[in-house]
Amino acid sequence: MSKRxxxxxxxxxxxxxxxxxxxxxxxxxxxxxxxxNAYRKAASVISKYPQKIKNGEEAKKLDGVGKEIAKKIDxxxxxxxxxxxxxxxxxxxxxxxxxxxxxxxxxxxxxMVCAESxxxxxxxxxxxxxxxxxxxxxxxxxxxxxxxxxxxxxxxxLSKGDTKYMGVCQxxxxxxxxxxxxHRRIDIRLIPKDQYYCGVLYFTGSDIFxxxxxxxxxxxxxxxxxxxxxxxxVTGMAGEPLMVDSEKDIFDYIQWKYREPKERSE
Numbered sequence: 001m002s003k004r005x006x007x008x009x010x011x012x013x014x015x016x017x018x019x020x021x022x023x024x025x026x027x028x029x030x031x032x033x034x035x036x037n038a039y040r041k042a043a044s045v046i047s048k049y050p051q052k053i054k055n056g057e058e059a060k061k062l063d064g065v066g067k068e069i070a071k072k073i074d075x076x077x078x079x080x081x082x083x084x085x086x087x088x089x090x091x092x093x094x095x096x097x098x099x100x101x102x103x104x105x106x107x108x109x110x111x112m113v114c115a116e117s118x119x120x121x122x123x124x125x126x127x128x129x130x131x132x133x134x135x136x137x138x139x140x141x142x143x144x145x146x147x148x149x150x151x152x153x154x155x156x157x158l159s160k161g162d163t164k165y166m167g168v169c170q171x172x173x174x175x176x177x178x179x180x181x182x183h184r185r186i187d188i189r190l191i192p193k194d195q196y197y198c199g200v201l202y203f204t205g206s207d208i209f210x211x212x213x214x215x216x217x218x219x220x221x222x223x224x225x226x227x228x229x230x231x232x233x234v235t236g237m238a239g240e241p242l243m244v245d246s247e248k249d250i251f252d253y254i255q256w257k258y259r260e261p262k263e264r265s266e
Contacts, residue, residue: 010049011051011052011053012049013047015043016046018076018082018085020040021088022039022072022084023039026039032260038069042065044064045062045063046062053073056070056074057070059073072084120186121184121185121187122203123186123189124200124203125190126191126192126196127140128193130190130192130193131192132192132195137190138190140190142162148169152170155169155170156168163190165187166185167186168183168184169184170182170184194243195227195228197245198224198225200247202225203226206264209264217229217253217254223238224254227241228242229241229250229253229254
């Protein structure tokens with residue numbers, strides 16, 4: 001039986017590492033999927049490049065490496081670091097979200113840090129095998145809470161049910177000289193997969209934005225809440241929930257221009 005070859009290290013591992021970190025930041029914190037995909041594609045292409053990249057101009061010749069990424073590669077090769085990454089790593093909010101989304105085995109996760117004045121953390125949690133027709137909820141929320149408790153992230157529990165948890169959390173110090181992080185309120189909700197995107201939309205929008213969107217939906221013949229979007233019949237009765245595979249699907253149904261989460265604070 002032939003032995004499996006060990007994977008070879010890329011000569012550009014430093015570049016691919018920082019591109020992957022930027023990709024995760026765009027997905028987990030900014031939820032900018034197009035930027036996430038761009039960084040991931042560039043990292044994948046560069047990881048397969050056999051020679052050590054000398055500058056951004058050389059990297060630009062590769063498919064998937066554009067002008068902006070090439071600039072970041074130049075900065076990294078010249079200084080050994082990236083100002084944008086240093087800023088991200090030193091930001092408490094970004095650190096909190098990235099920490100939460102690195103936890104494995106919890107399915108699809110959405111993390112939202114509320115207004116800076118409150119500093120609360122809200123997590124919407126779901127799993128592809130859990131839908132609204134299931135009578136029994138998976139023990140997913142309990143597993144996540146237990147993991148957070150085991151690593152010292154959750155410090156106090158206020159209430160815990162099968163679908164909602166309320167508690168207090170604190171990021172752990174990396175070393176003794178580091179300043180202690182503040183305690184924050186943390187709420188975790190387990191939502192059926194078929195209701196997930198309506199929930200995400202509801203919790204990312206301000207009260208005024210949500211009210212305006214629901215009003216517009218009614219004008220277009222739909223009723224919208226944090227669980228579902230349904231067509232309204234001629235009798236005024238709501239029909240069956242529509243299939244929703246993304247937040248954009250909801251905007252498309254009611255013929256409203258898609259708005260990023262950061263643009264939903266009316």
